Amino acid sequence: MARYLSEVKGPRFWAWAAAGDAETPLWHADLTGGIALVLGAEGRGVRPLVRRTCDGAVSIPIAGEVESLNVSVAAGVLLYEARRQRNGG
Numbered sequence: 001m002a003r004y005l006s007e008v009k010g011p012r013f014w015a016w017a018a019a020g021d022a023e024t025p026l027w028h029a030d031l032t033g034g035i036a037l038v039l040g041a042e043g044r045g046v047r048p049l050v051r052r053t054c055d056g057a058v059s060i061p062i063a064g065e066v067e068s069l070n071v072s073v074a075a076g077v078l079l080y081e082a083r084r085q086r087n088g089g
Helices: 002-008 048-053 071-086
Strands: 012-019 032-040 056-059
Touching: 002 012, 002 032, 002 048, 012 048, 032 071
Parallel strands: 012 032, 012 056
Antiparallel strands: none
């Protein structure tokens, strides 16, 4: 995965890793252009080498006592935010 991301990334295509400990909330990331959203395995997350290969990492802020989201739920939230940004808000 890291090798593939290194090959396809460029000025018009960014890779964002989804990580619970990322400092950038998903709504502060520019998800309007060509992007790859990289999600890791539930529990383990994105592997360190893959995360370092990505251009940045985004988090999904969660209220309450939920520790983490199921990977399919996280994917849905990230895709919804990307679509929202592309539609102008």
